[in-house]
Amino acid sequence: xxxxxxEFDPEVSQSLLHEVMEQSGQNLQxxxxxxxxxxxxxxxxxxxxxxxRLIRMILLGEKExxxxxxxxxxxxxxxxxxxxxxxxxxxxxxTETLKxxxxxxxxxxxxxxxxxxxxxFMSATSHFGRFNELEFMGLYEMENTREAxxxxxxxxxxKEMKDQAKLGLxxxxxxxxxxxxxxxKKMSEVKGLYNKAKARSKDR
Amino acid sequence: xxxxxxxxxxxxxxxxxxxxQIKAVFGRLGLELKEIEDWxxxxxxxAAKTDEFLAVALPARNLGIxxxxxxxxxxxxxxxxxxxxxxxxxxxxxDPALHETINAQLEKKVLGKIKVSSILEVLVPEVQAEGFAxxxxxxxxxxxxxxxxxxxxxxxxxxxxxxxxxxxPQGIETVCRAVGAQPLDWSYKTDCxxxxxxxxxxxxxxxxxxxxxxxxxxxxANCFVTTCPMCQFNLDAYQDQVGEKYGIKERLPIxxxxxxxxxxxxxxxxxxxxxxxxxxxxxxxxxxxxx
Numbered sequence: 001x002x003x004x005x006x007e008f009d010p011e012v013s014q015s016l017l018h019e020v021m022e023q024s025g026q027n028l029q030x031x032x033x034x035x036x037x038x039x040x041x042x043x044x045x046x047x048x049x050x051x052x053r054l055i056r057m058i059l060l061g062e063k064e065x066x067x068x069x070x071x072x073x074x075x076x077x078x079x080x081x082x083x084x085x086x087x088x089x090x091x092x093x094x095t096e097t098l099k100x101x102x103x104x105x106x107x108x109x110x111x112x113x114x115x116x117x118x119x120x121f122m123s124a125t126s127h128f129g130r131f132n133e134l135e136f137m138g139l140y141e142m143e144n145t146r147e148a149x150x151x152x153x154x155x156x157x158x159k160e161m162k163d164q165a166k167l168g169l170x171x172x173x174x175x176x177x178x179x180x181x182x183x184x185k186k187m188s189e190v191k192g193l194y195n196k197a198k199a200r201s202k203d204r
Numbered sequence: 205x206x207x208x209x210x211x212x213x214x215x216x217x218x219x220x221x222x223x224x225q226i227k228a229v230f231g232r233l234g235l236e237l238k239e240i241e242d243w244x245x246x247x248x249x250x251a252a253k254t255d256e257f258l259a260v261a262l263p264a265r266n267l268g269i270x271x272x273x274x275x276x277x278x279x280x281x282x283x284x285x286x287x288x289x290x291x292x293x294x295x296x297x298x299d300p301a302l303h304e305t306i307n308a309q310l311e312k313k314v315l316g317k318i319k320v321s322s323i324l325e326v327l328v329p330e331v332q333a334e335g336f337a338x339x340x341x342x343x344x345x346x347x348x349x350x351x352x353x354x355x356x357x358x359x360x361x362x363x364x365x366x367x368x369x370x371x372x373p374q375g376i377e378t379v380c381r382a383v384g385a386q387p388l389d390w391s392y393k394t395d396c397x398x399x400x401x402x403x404x405x406x407x408x409x410x411x412x413x414x415x416x417x418x419x420x421x422x423x424x425a426n427c428f429v430t431t432c433p434m435c436q437f438n439l440d441a442y443q444d445q446v447g448e449k450y451g452i453k454e455r456l457p458i459x460x461x462x463x464x465x466x467x468x469x470x471x472x473x474x475x476x477x478x479x480x481x482x483x484x485x486x487x488x489x490x491x492x493x494x495x
Contacts, residue, residue, distance in 0.1 A: 042396045042412055074405060077249050078396035079359035083370060090361055096253050117404035121250035122258070129244040131213035140403070163406070167441065171218065175480050176441075178217035184244045189265065192309050197257040 006060060013061025020058050020066075024097035030087035031055045037081035037091055047071040051081040051091035058094075072098045073111035116143040126194050129184025134177070137164065207326065208270050208278035208318065209237035212285035213245050219433035221477040225462035226281055226323070228476065232339055232469050233330050240269045240278070246288040249400060252361065261306050263292035267320075268312035281323040283356035283432035284399075290320045291362050322357055323431050324375035325367055327461070331382035340468035343384030346492040349429040349459070350420035351376035351387050352439070355396050357432065370394075376429055379461055383468035390423045392416045397438045413439060414450035421454050427488055428458045436460055441482040457485040467494055 021028055037051035044050030047070035049057075057066050066072075075095035082090030102109060109115035120140035125131050141164065148157045171177040184190055207230075215223040230237055247262035267289060270278045280286040296303040297316050307313045330336060358370045368375050371394065377387040395416055398409025416439070420428060430436050440458040447455065458481065466476045473495055478485045489495045 042398075043408060046408060046411075074401075074408065076355075076396050076398060076401055076408075077252060077361070078355040079361055080355070080396070082361065083359045088363075092361055096256070099253055100256075111405065113404045114401075117400065118250040118253050121248070121400075122254055125245040125247065125262075130216070131245045131248070133213075133217050170441065170482060174482055176218045176437075176482075178220065182213065182216055185242050186311070189309070189311060190244050190262075193258065193261045193265065193306075196305075196309055197255050197261065200257050201255065 009061055012063065013059060016061050016063050016066065017058055019101070020094060020097055023101070024090075024093045026089050026091075026093050027087070028055050028058055028089065028094070031059075031089055032087070034086065036084045036086065037089075040080035040084055042076060042078060042080070043071065043074045047074050051094075054091060054094065055089070067098060067102045067105060067107055068110050070110055071095060072102065073109055073114045112147045113144060116140055116147060119143065126191070128182065129187055129190040130182040132178075132182055134179070135181070137168075205234065206236045206238050206275055207321075208273050208275040209239045210243055210266055210270065210278055210280045210285060210289065211239060212243075212280070212282045214282050214285075214433040214437075218437060221480050222281065222433055222436070222460050222462065225460060225466055225476050228471050229462045229465045229469065230326075232471070235326070235330075237279070238273060238275060240266060240273060243269060246285045248284045248288065251288075259288070260292045260295050260302065261309070263289045264296060264306045264314050265310055265312075267293055267296075267316075267318065268307075268310045268314045270318045271315040272312040273318075275318065277319045277321055277326075279321050279323060279326050281431060281433070283322070283354060284434065286320065286322045287356040287360055290364055291360055293320055294362055294364055322367075323461070324357070324379070327465070328375050328378050331379050336382060340383050340465065342468045342470060342494065344380075344464060344468055344492075344494055345384055346426075347380075347385040347464070347488075347494070348424060348426045349376075349380055349385055349387050349464075350390050350423065350425035350427075350456075351380060351393055352416070352420075352428050352430040352432075352435055353394050354430065354432045354435040355394065355399070358394055376431065376461055380429060380464065383464055385429075385464060387429075388420075388423045388425050390419050390425070392419045397435050399434045399438065402438050402442060409438065410442065410446050410449055413442060413446045414452065417443070417446055417452050417454075417456070418450070420456065421452065425456065427456050429461055429464060430458065431461050433460075439483075443483045455483050457481060457483055457488050459485060 035052045038044050041050050049069045049071035072095050077092045124136040211223050243266050251259040358366050380387040398412045402409040436458050
């Protein structure tokens, strides 16, 4: 009697692999699992998925795990893996691609706070063309709280409010809080770039 | 000499002390900063993580404005802004179709001419030039900084030529030595502090900072020096939390490189706004009789 150790369906794996390679511009097939990336990854240990493992999962066609793991969201884009890779594979580009694929597939992000952060950042900069810290924190905490309410996680909401209020007060005390609103004069041009981006992602 | 200047959002808000210091120090060096007009946010890490087009297009608008200034060089002190503009310029040079699409949206077209420089690319040659010793007469004896670069000064998401050693850069050390400080050799100079993760994934960021703190302290550092406003903010504002969680008693000031240069040049701590640090930055300088 035999048991399969790895289930491998070439068709599934090929379509996932090519989609990731095309969108990320990275040649995943060049990975020979030397794990130099794993040694330098600041979040590999914590997430349980180092860059080499993520690449392996893609090569094996494990689509569900590939789109639903902590590394995809917790990758800090420090670019250590890509800088050290002897074959020039930038895994930070792969996690960027997978985040977008996860969204396109309508899946819930494995780390909702991080998703809320990037989403609020882009929405804040689309309003005035510049990043206003207070506006951003307002948007981010609103999105965050909404998600936490959905989960019924009141403890998380209380902790978040306490932590951010403490930081905010210290920032005011140290005159590091900026109250003015920064904005671009020619906002139509910036909006144009955002619209173009939207149109392009629809075409894809 | 005139240099174009992109200060970005951080240097306009929570880290505007860095902007003030840069202007003071560059002024002493005879460098006149011309802020590019009507600039926009570079998109930072969030654009790269959410939309590949915006990650190139948002910095590109600034590159177009900078090219239109006619100046040969633009200095970008924030590591994230620097990285994004440099990578965008490179990407547009490699991808003519994308270059054309983006230029069609812009009033000021990207020509790809301007040299994008980090603050170190400007400061290192300045401190090595003859006559610098005369401008910075105070020697920062006793200051033993752990020079902290973070991620984005030497590592890029593309094939960008790096003007310093990738794993063991020396730019900050070179400037520190030129003003008489004694920078230390240590292992975490290009490790990640977590940057924005301190807000959305605090535990990870605090752990990364604890490793950075512990190594610097074990090497005998009495302060950190950095050029990145995010690294500065994180290590400065969250140091107490890191210390409490990881049992680190020591508290080290996190200086901007421009603060050390400013003190060496005899610029007052009031003008440099050294009182705006979260972790006391004045005590050590007084103790070493540098103020």
